[in-house]
Amino acid sequence: MTVPHLKHPEMYFGAITFFAKQHKEDTCGSNGLPLTPNSIIIYGKAQILKTIKSPYLCQYLDIIRGKHERTVVVSQYCGQSLSNYLEKNTFTIEDIKRIAYQILTGLNELHKKNIIHRNLSSDNVLLLENNVKLFNYGLYYMTDNGKLVSFPIFLTNPKVDIWSLGIILVELTLNKHLWHSLKLGQRIRKILSLLQSNSSIFERIAREHNCYELYLEIPQEVKEIIELCLNVYPQNRPSCEELLQKEVFNSFTKPTEFNNKKLCQPFEIFTINELYHWWQLAGGDLIEGTVLGQERNPATLYDPRIVVMPLDTLYQRFENIPLECYYPLIQCKSDIIALAEPPPYDATGLPLIIKERDPEYQFHRVILFRRLLHGYPFTKDLIIKEAQKDIPPLLRGEIWATLLNIKSDYKKQYLRIDKFTPTATDRQIEVDIPRCHQYNELLSSAEGHKKLKRILKAWIYQNSQYVYWQGLDSLTAPFLYLNFNCEAKAFACLSHFVPKFLHKFFLKDNSAVIEEYLAKFSQLISFHDPELASHLYEINFYPQLFAIPWFLTLFSHVFPLYKILHLWDKVLLGDSSYSLHIGLSVLTQLRDRLLTSGFNECILLFSDLPEVDIEKCVIFSMGTFNSTPKKYNPPRTRK
Amino acid sequence: MVAADEDRLAAADRMANRSGTAQRPNGSTQGKICQFKLVLLGESAVGKSSLVLRFVKGQFHEYQESTIGAAFLTQTICLDDTTVKFEIWDTAGQERYHSLAPMYYRGAQAAIVVYDITNQDTFGRAKTWVKELQRQASPNIVIALAGNKQDLANKRMVEFEEAQTYADENGLLFMETSAKTAMNVNEIFLAIGK
Ligand SMILES: Nc1nc2c(ncn2[C@@H]2O[C@H](COP(=O)(O)OP(=O)(O)OP(=O)(O)O)[C@@H](O)[C@H]2O)c(=O)[nH]1
Ligand SMILES: [Mg+2]
Numbered sequence: 122m123t124v125p126h127l128k129h130p131e132m133y134f135g136a137i138t139f140f141a142k143q144h145k146e147d148t149c150g151s152n153g154l155p156l157t158p159n160s161i162i163i164y165g166k167a168q169i170l171k172t173i174k175s176p177y178l179c180q181y182l183d184i185i186r187g188k189h190e191r192t193v194v195v196s197q198y199c200g201q202s203l204s205n206y207l208e209k210n211t212f213t214i215e216d217i218k219r220i221a222y223q224i225l226t227g228l229n230e231l232h233k234k235n236i237i238h239r240n241l242s243s244d245n246v247l248l249l250e251n252n253v254k255l256f257n258y259g260l261y262y263m264t265d266n267g268k269l270v271s272f273p274i275f276l277t278n279p280k281v282d283i284w285s286l287g288i289i290l291v292e293l294t295l296n297k298h299l300w301h302s303l304k305l306g307q308r309i310r311k312i313l314s315l316l317q318s319n320s321s322i323f324e325r326i327a328r329e330h331n332c333y334e335l336y337l338e339i340p341q342e343v344k345e346i347i348e349l350c351l352n353v354y355p356q357n358r359p360s361c362e363e364l365l366q367k368e369v370f371n372s373f374t375k376p377t378e379f380n381n382k383k384l385c386q387p388f389e390i391f392t393i394n395e396l397y398h399w400w401q402l403a404g405g406d407l408i409e410g411t412v413l414g415q416e417r418n419p420a421t422l423y424d425p426r427i428v429v430m431p432l433d434t435l436y437q438r439f440e441n442i443p444l445e446c447y448y449p450l451i452q453c454k455s456d457i458i459a460l461a462e463p464p465p466y467d468a469t470g471l472p473l474i475i476k477e478r479d480p481e482y483q484f485h486r487v488i489l490f491r492r493l494l495h496g497y498p499f500t501k502d503l504i505i506k507e508a509q510k511d512i513p514p515l516l517r518g519e520i521w522a523t524l525l526n527i528k529s530d531y532k533k534q535y536l537r538i539d540k541f542t543p544t545a546t547d548r549q550i551e552v553d554i555p556r557c558h559q560y561n562e563l564l565s566s567a568e569g570h571k572k573l574k575r576i577l578k579a580w581i582y583q584n585s586q587y588v589y590w591q592g593l594d595s596l597t598a599p600f601l602y603l604n605f606n607c608e609a610k611a612f613a614c615l616s617h618f619v620p621k622f623l624h625k626f627f628l629k630d631n632s633a634v635i636e637e638y639l640a641k642f643s644q645l646i647s648f649h650d651p652e653l654a655s656h657l658y659e660i661n662f663y664p665q666l667f668a669i670p671w672f673l674t675l676f677s678h679v680f681p682l683y684k685i686l687h688l689w690d691k692v693l694l695g696d697s698s699y700s701l702h703i704g705l706s707v708l709t710q711l712r713d714r715l716l717t718s719g720f721n722e723c724i725l726l727f728s729d730l731p732e733v734d735i736e737k738c739v740i741f742s743m744g745t746f747n748s749t750p751k752k753y754n755p756p757r758t759r760k
Numbered sequence: 761m762v763a764a765d766e767d768r769l770a771a772a773d774r775m776a777n778r779s780g781t782a783q784r785p786n787g788s789t790q791g792k793i794c795q796f797k798l799v800l801l802g803e804s805a806v807g808k809s810s811l812v813l814r815f816v817k818g819q820f821h822e823y824q825e826s827t828i829g830a831a832f833l834t835q836t837i838c839l840d841d842t843t844v845k846f847e848i849w850d851t852a853g854q855e856r857y858h859s860l861a862p863m864y865y866r867g868a869q870a871a872i873v874v875y876d877i878t879n880q881d882t883f884g885r886a887k888t889w890v891k892e893l894q895r896q897a898s899p900n901i902v903i904a905l906a907g908n909k910q911d912l913a914n915k916r917m918v919e920f921e922e923a924q925t926y927a928d929e930n931g932l933l934f935m936e937t938s939a940k941t942a943m944n945v946n947e948i949f950l951a952i953g954k
Contacts, residue, residue, distance in 0.1 A: 153912045153940060154822045549854055552805035552826075559823035591804065591854045592828045632859065665863065670828035678828055721847065724832040 126447060127432075127439060130249060132393045134182055135198030135429040137257055141190040141264070142271045154555075157565060159269040160190045165566020167194065167263035172606045173234070177227030179247065179256045182397045184263075186562060194263075197393055198256060198429055200249025203289065207243060207298055214340060217293045220246075221346065222365070222373045223253040224286055229361035231255075232279045236262045241285035243292050244425075256427075280355035283364075287350025291323060294339050294347070295332040315353075322351040342369045388495050390447055395487050396435075398515045402480035403438045405430060438480055449489050451496070451503060473687065473736050477514055486513040490520060497523045505694065512690045518603035522610055524693040525617040535609035539582050540575040546589045550577050557594040561682055563605050564598055573601055576612045583616065587627035592670060595678040596623075599685050622697050626673055638672045639664045642701050649705060649745055653712055660720045667727040668704055675700050684735045691739050695746060702742035702749070707733055709741060791841040796953060798846055799865045801889045802874035803882040804853030807908040810939035811874065812850045815949050820940050827852045830864055837953065844953045865893060870902040870952045875923075877907045877936060878915040883923065890930060904933035904952050911938040 141159035150156050163184070170181040179197040187193060203220070206212075212220070224246060231238060238245075239261035247254045264270045266277055292299055300308045311329075315322050323344065327336035346369060352358045364370075443463045453459045468482045476482050490513055493500045504523050512520050554573050559565040564573070576597055581589050597615050604611040619627060625634040642664050647654040657663075670678045675692060677685050692699055708715065710733055715723055800808040809831065810824050816835045831850045836843060849864040851857070865871055871893055875886040886905060893903055905927050907918060920936060927934035933951055937944040 151915070153909065549804060556805075556823055556826050565823075588856065590856055591826050591852060594826075629856075666830070666832070669860075673828060678825070721832075721834055725834065728831045728833055 126444065127396065127436060131197070131199045132396050133197070133199045133429065133432065134195055134393065134397055135256075135427045136193050136195045137260075137425075137427055138187075138191060138193045139260070139270060141192055141269050143190050157567065158190060160186050160192050161562055161565055162265070162567050163192055163263050163269050164562050165568030166265065167259060168563070168568065168605050170236075170259040170263065173230070175227060175230050176252060177223050177254055178230065178258065179254045180393055181259060182394060194257075194259070195397070195430075196256065197254070198247065198427065199254065200247040200252075202244050202256075203246045203248055203253075203293070204243035204298065206248065207292055208296060211296055212293050214343060217290065217343065218369055219251065219373065220248070220253050220293065221286070221290055221343075222370045224255065224289070225361050225365050225370075227253070227255045227258075228282050228286065229365060231258055232282070232361055237266075237277065237279050238282045238285070239267075241282050241289070243289050243298075246289060278355045279360070280358045283350050283358045283361070284355070287323075287347050290343075290347045290350065291326055294343065295327060295330060295335055297330050297332060299326065299330065321348060322353070323347050342367075388492075390488060391491065395491075395515065396432075398487070399439070399480050399484055400430070400432060400435045402478055402483055403435045405432075405434065435480070439484065442481065442484065446485060447488060449485075449492065451489070451492055451500065473511060476511055483513055483515070486511070487515055490516050494519050494523065508690070509694060514686075517686065517690075518610070521600075521603065521689075521693060522614055525614050525621070527610065527613045527617060531613035532609045535579065535612050538579040538612075540579045544578070544581065546581055547578075549589060549591065550574055550594070553591055553594045558598045558602075558682055561598075561602065563602055569601070569605070572605070572608050572611075573597060576601060576608060576615065579612055580615055584619075584627070587619075588629045590627055590631070590673065592674040592678050593627065595674045599677060599682060599689060602682055603686075622675060622692065622700070623673070624697060631673075635669060635672070638701065639668060641698075642668060642672075642704055645701050645705055645745075645749065646708065648749065650709065650712070653708065653716060656716055657723070660718075660723065662715075662720055662723045664704075666724060671704050671707075672700050676703060679730060680733070680735070684733070687735045687739065691743060695743075699742065699746055702746040703738060705745055706738045706741035710734065710738065791843055793843045793845065795845045795847060796870065797849075797868045798870045798872065798949075798952065799849045799851065799868040800872050800874060801851055801861065801865070801893075802853060802906075803876070803879075803885040806853065806874045806876040806879075806882050807939045808853060808872075808874050809850050811872070811906065811908060811937060811945055811948075812848055814939045814942055814945045815846075816848070818942075820942075829857070829860060835949075837950065839950065839953060846949065846953070861892075862896065865897050865901075868897065868901060870904070871897065872904045872906050872948065872952070873932075874906045874908050875918065876909050877918045878909055878912050880917045883907075883918045887926070890932065894930075902933070902952055903930075904935070904948055906944075906948055907934070907936040908939060910936040910943055911940050 141163055144156050144158070148156055164186055167181070167184045171183075174180060179199070181194070181196045183195040185193040185195070224241075228238065228241070236258065238255065238258040240257055241255065245256045245258070247256050261267060288299065300311055303311065315325060318325065324333075324336060327333050346364065346367060349359050349364070445461075445463050446466075450458065450462055453462075466482055466485045468476050468479065471479070471482075486507075489507065490504075493504050493507065494516065497504065501523065504520065508520060508524060551574070554570050554577075557564060557573065563569050573594065577589065577593060580593070580597075581587070596618075597611070600611040600614040600618070601608075604614065625631060628634070643654070646657070676688055680688065688703065692703075695702075707730075711726060711731070714726065718726070800812060802808055804826065809827050810820060812831075812833055813819050813821065813824065816833045827850055829852055833848045833850065835846045835848070837846065838844075849868070851861055851864050871889075873886045873889045873893070875882040890903060890905070893901060905923065907920070907923050923936075924934055926932075933948070935944045935948045935951070937948055939945060
């Protein structure tokens with residue numbers, strides 16, 4: 122009954138796919154190591170596109186790497202392409218002006234971000250009711266101006282988009298697909314022949330398509346725009362800004378209304394991002410969708426088809442979610458109202474992994490947390506309370522930031538910090554970054570390397586009392602992974618995390634704090650497991666030999682990212698002594714093997730840490746954390 | 761970890777003793793079994809962990825993680841009728857972790873000091889390590905010098921002869937190695953074992 126709630130006309134998505142250029146086999150970089158695959162570089166570069174939000178641009182949702190350097194790009198896809206309407210509908214002059222204005226506004230936003238569409242055509246402009254959205258505008262950008270793919274894209278001037286706009290406007294005014302029946306080579310020849318004449322290109326196109334009568338009827342102001350766009354010389358074409366100033370567009374509202382610096386942003390219960398996430402959880406399959414567009418040209422590696430995703434599975438799955446669940450009560454004074462709440466979706470007792478993949482459960486969690494985050498900082502207590510149950514992966518970055526008390530001016534703070542002046546630490550950072558969680562696509566991308574370097578340099582600059590110890594890179598990795606598109610937030614998280622959980626660990630002389638942790642750790646083992654403690658003591662197996670990276674990096678140098686995330690979900694709710702309890706629980710999981718082993722076998726176990734069940738580890742460590750007398754904990758650190 | 765305090769030295773001593781009192785495997789009658797404690801030292805990112813990984817597992821990871829503190833690995837090799845068990849401490853290269861090093865090289869019978877042939881500074885750091893070992897480690901420690909990343913010889917910054925001369929003057933075993941191509945990796949470990 123609530124499905125209509127989900128069926129927002131703008132909330133549909135589609136995918137395109139292409140292949141990145143493959144490196145020749147056995148090619149190595151200057152360091153003798155294999156080159157980063159181009160698809161990974163693309164993956165990293167494309168992330169920022171997801172942050173672009175505009176009423177005239179389809180929102181990017183996801184980038185997926187497939188086999189053999191295939192890249193799948195998922196973005197909003199709503200309405201129908203303009204080319205679909207051509208020759209079927211007629212557009213009034215007023216429609217065309219509005220469409221031109223909207224395309225220009227969208228393009229202008231892209232050009233301001235140094236993104237050239239390069240692919241603009243009536244196939245890539247989607248019309249939904251009275252609103253136009255540009256589609257697939259990031260291809261050129263994400264492939265580093267075409268360098269990372271083998272299909273041909275030339276030219277680097279934003280004015281190419283202006284030409285394309287001109288062509289679209291010709292198509293709309295003449296209501297014709299231009300040169301529709303011609304092959305690519307013939308089309309190119311046609312266009313080249315146009316370039317040679319001095320007369321109006323628009324007029325000649327009209328004549329060629331037997332539309333001269335129609336051409337004569339077009340109002341002068343519209344003709345003028347088209348002529349300006351179709352100037353043979355790119356440098357003579359106007360920019361988006363200049364075109365938007367033209368009088369024809371005076372009747373349309375200026376883009377100030379979309380200024381996101383407004384005092385109060387309207388709250389959305391969920392956005393297309395959340396819908397896409399739920400759709401994926403509900404088994405949405407990118408291979409399944411309906412294919413639109415032209416056949417793939419086998420000669421190039423670019424596949425112009427667009428696959429539109431069916432959402433029925435998701436709608437069916439969410440069919441029985443009551444309307445009230447879209448509006449959960451978060452602060453409720455009256456029992457009567459509280460009783461009217463539908464019973465909570467019961468997921469208690471399910472393993473965390475299952476909960477994270479259950480679409481209904483994630484629906485409820487995401488809806489609730491979005492509300493709580495919207496109300497932050499006033500909802501801080503509620504966020505903590507809910508985070509104790511579990512943290513929905515989709516919102517983990519934001520939730521962590523609130524748990525770490527990130528203030529709203531974090532962007533300004535980051536901007537002010539020097540991240541570029543060379544320092545003596547640079548070499549160490551440079552050799553560490555290419556070894557830091559490189560199995561992860563984001564962190565191994567060129568973009569990821571640059572960001573990590575800037576964050577580390579900023580941190581060292583900002584914290585003159587501290588120094589870079591190897592391991593700080595690993596410690597930063599989870600924050601960068603979660604906030605890949607917002608370096609400033611990743612930095613703010615790191616900056617709040619260290620004093621709270623790793624106070625003094627990054628002092629130049631950190632021996633005192635490390636010794637203290639190791640000593641407390643030994644005590645903790647003795648307190649909870651005297652048998653294990655004395656065995657380890659007898660075989661001379663001291664924490665100094667294996668536990669330093671555990672505590673110094675809070676296990677971020679020890680476990681893979683997906684485990685660190687689950688671990689830190691709890692770390693953030695604890696205090697600086699919690700890491701000792703994690704250490705204890707790791708030992709406990711390996712207890713039987715440790716008890717029957719000598720020194721060598723024990724230390725080998727930790728050189729190559731075996732599978733540790735993180736959920737068990739978390740449950741166990743929360744248990745000992747809550748039941749251990751405080752004297753076994755290191756002193757509370759600075760808040 | 762600048763000041764190597766009492767506690768840590770005590771721990772180092774206990775470790776050193778440990779290799780003396782190590783138990784023999786049950787029923788070790790055939791052939792000699794020889795335990796061999798070895799430590800790798802050298803600037804960060806010269807390829808210490810990669811050399812050990814190549815020797816112990818025959819693998820090379822291009823994204824080998826950096827080492828914090830130290831890592832311990834073992835490898836058993838049969839040399840003629842002797843079984844040699846290598847107990848290898850692979851240490852952290854960053855200068856800051858320096859103060860931890862004595863814990864690992866005390867009581868070691870051998871050390872491999874590694875530098876990167878494409879980086880002159882790492883050779884300088886290797887010399888510093890050699891000096892420290894000569895002064896502080898057990899007097900009969902066997903020291904080998906490994907010029908790693910030999911596969912990048914076209915980017916060489918440290919000449920073979922320069923390193924060879926230095927090694928001869930200081931009585932070190934010397935080889936250029938490559939953890940990537942496996943060149944001289946087993947050789948250098950075995951040369952020490954003999
Ligand atoms: N081309 C080439 N690269 C190598 C070789 N050995 C190691 N590397 C690379 O050099 C980098 C550093 O290697 P590691 O083994 O981590 O260096 P490390 O000396 O253990 O460094 P720390 O743990 O920081 O002290 C890694 O990216 C390795 O893949 C080699 O023989 N040839
Ligand atoms: Mg190492």
